[in-house]
Amino acid sequence: MSSRSTFGTIKRVVAILIAIMIVLAAGIVVGQAPTLFGIEEDPEASIEFTDQQGNGTAVTIDEVSLSDGGFVVITANSDGSESIAVSEPLEAGTHENVTVELADDADRELLGRLTATVHQDTDDDETYTYGESDGEEDRPYLDAGYPVSATATVTADETDDALGDSFVIDSLDVPDTATTNETMNVTVTVRNPTDIRAQQNVELRLDGQLVEWQSVDLDGGETTELTFEVDTRGTPPGEHPLSVQTNRDGTVELVEFEFHTDPGIEVTNATTDRIITDVATPAEGFVAVENDSGEILATSDELDSGEHEEVRISVPENVSVDENTDLTAVVYEGDPDTPESASPYEEDGDRIETTFTIGTTPGGPTTDAE
Numbered sequence: 001m002s003s004r005s006t007f008g009t010i011k012r013v014v015a016i017l018i019a020i021m022i023v024l025a026a027g028i029v030v031g032q033a034p035t036l037f038g039i040e041e042d043p044e045a046s047i048e049f050t051d052q053q054g055n056g057t058a059v060t061i062d063e064v065s066l067s068d069g070g071f072v073v074i075t076a077n078s079d080g081s082e083s084i085a086v087s088e089p090l091e092a093g094t095h096e097n098v099t100v101e102l103a104d105d106a107d108r109e110l111l112g113r114l115t116a117t118v119h120q121d122t123d124d125d126e127t128y129t130y131g132e133s134d135g136e137e138d139r140p141y142l143d144a145g146y147p148v149s150a151t152a153t154v155t156a157d158e159t160d161d162a163l164g165d166s167f168v169i170d171s172l173d174v175p176d177t178a179t180t181n182e183t184m185n186v187t188v189t190v191r192n193p194t195d196i197r198a199q200q201n202v203e204l205r206l207d208g209q210l211v212e213w214q215s216v217d218l219d220g221g222e223t224t225e226l227t228f229e230v231d232t233r234g235t236p237p238g239e240h241p242l243s244v245q246t247n248r249d250g251t252v253e254l255v256e257f258e259f260h261t262d263p264g265i266e267v268t269n270a271t272t273d274r275i276i277t278d279v280a281t282p283a284e285g286f287v288a289v290e291n292d293s294g295e296i297l298a299t300s301d302e303l304d305s306g307e308h309e310e311v312r313i314s315v316p317e318n319v320s321v322d323e324n325t326d327l328t329a330v331v332y333e334g335d336p337d338t339p340e341s342a343s344p345y346e347e348d349g350d351r352i353e354t355t356f357t358i359g360t361t362p363g364g365p366t367t368d369a370e
Contacts, residue, residue: 043068045118045141049150056109056248059085059154061098061116068092070120071128071138074100076108076208085110089126110154111250113208113241117149145341153241156249166248167200167216168193170223174242174253180235180282180305181260186228188244192218203245204228206235232257236305237282261307263347267329267356268310272321275313277329279303281352283345286336287311290328297321299336323358 048062061072069092074085084106087098102110118141119130130138140147156166173187190202199217203210212228230242237259243252259282269276275298277287287300300313313329315321331352334342344351 043120043141044143045070045148047072047116047118047148047150049114049116049152051153051155053156054110054154056102056111056156058099058101059110059114059116059152061087061095061100063094063096064090064098064118065094066090066092066118066120066141068120070118070141072098072100073117073119073128073130074110075115075117076112076205082208083131084108086128089121108203108245109248111156111248112205112243112245113151113153113252115149115151115208117147153243153252155251165194165196165198167191167198167202167218167246168249169244169246169251172244172251172253174255177256177258178232179260180232180237180257181307182232184230184232184255186230186242186244188226188228189223190216190218190226190246191223192220195220200247202226204230205243205245206230207240208243234304234306236284259305263331263345263352265329265331265352265354267354270327270356270358272323272358273315275315275327275329275356277311277313278307278309279311279331280307281305281331281345282347283331283333285331285333285342285345286339287313288330288332288336288339288342288344289313289315290330291321292326292328296339297327299332299339302336321358326355326357328353328355 044067045065047064050062052060059074064072069090071089072087073083076082076084083103085100085102087100090098100116119128119138120141121138123129123137128138140149142148168191169188170191171189175184178184186204188202192198197217197219199215201213202216203213205211211230214226214228216224216226218224235257237257239254239256241252242255243250261280263282264280265287266278267275268278275289279287281303282305284303284305286302288296289298290296297319298313298315300311303311321327331345332339332342333345344353
């Protein structure tokens with residue numbers, strides 16, 4: 001073999017070795033890319049918050065884990081719109097038996113059905129500013145797109161001494177089930193455990209939201225029975241907590257709400273620029289108009305759970321629909337502003353929908369999915 005061919009062989013071997021080293025190095029860089037370029041994985045959290053007794057000024061979180069640290073926020077309703085207590089800043093990691101104290105400006109005590117949500121400290125200032133920043137800072141940790149949270153019922157300590165001069169709830173009488181279109185009667189027995197005549201408010205809440213309150217005047221040791229009337233219209237089907245509270249006492253019962261009619265939708269008028277429907281939906285959402293490919297062409301405004309007449313759906317100017325074209329009106333769950341993240345409402349596995357044709361006015365009964 002000539003020296004020239006030997007040298008050429010060595011060059012090829014060296015080139016191959018260099019190529020292998022480059023590939024290996026690239027693999028290491030790709031594997032370390034999130035760290036090298038400052039990209040972090042999505043923050044994660046979990047929380048355990050169980051039923052407990054308390055004095056209304058603090059609650060205990062059994063366990064909370066935060067990948068990036070942050071806060072535990074206590075709200076009086078599941079949508080997180082009424083913050084009444086925020087924990088001290090928590091470092092990343094797992095924390096047990098975390099005490100969260102009532103905020104100084106809270107308009108109610110830490111009693112009844114409460115939700116604990118795990119929030120990040122996105123601006124790293126160790127101050128909770130989610131409300132002040134209109135949700136731009138200190139956002140909740142998410143799991144599958146939903147805030148990481150847990151709900152528990154906090155009842156007052158059982159002894160009258162622990163309640164101070166507060167009226168106490170001796171009984172709460174509510175039906176086990178109700179429909180979403182009725183007036184439900186709730187009976188409450190209230191007692192003044194002190195020796196002094198006093199006047200106090202008794203509040204009734206559904207899902208943490210104040211429904212009605214009554215001012216009660218009782219002599220020392222006196223007991224009275226109150227009746228509340230709860231309008232259930234607009235309440236989504238499912239199990240909902242109903243609570244009654246005095247200054248420092250409270251009790252909660254769960255009520256199963258059933259939708260009061262069959263879900264359905266009917267198109268009452270359809271033109272190339274507007275569709276009008278009558279809808280009965282058990283869920284918050286909207287009506288979408290789809291073509292035969294399942295593409296959403298137009299949506300209604302957001303609808304609450306219940307029955308709605310003359311729901312108008314305007315067809316956008318950039319959407320062209322012809323007469324004699326079959327379209328489908330479908331009941332959706334979710335936000336009409338982000339229809340791509342919404343989903344059709346299903347009853348027993350079937351969509352609630354009806355097919356119609358532009359330029360006609362269908363009649364007949366509500367059309368359910370078959």
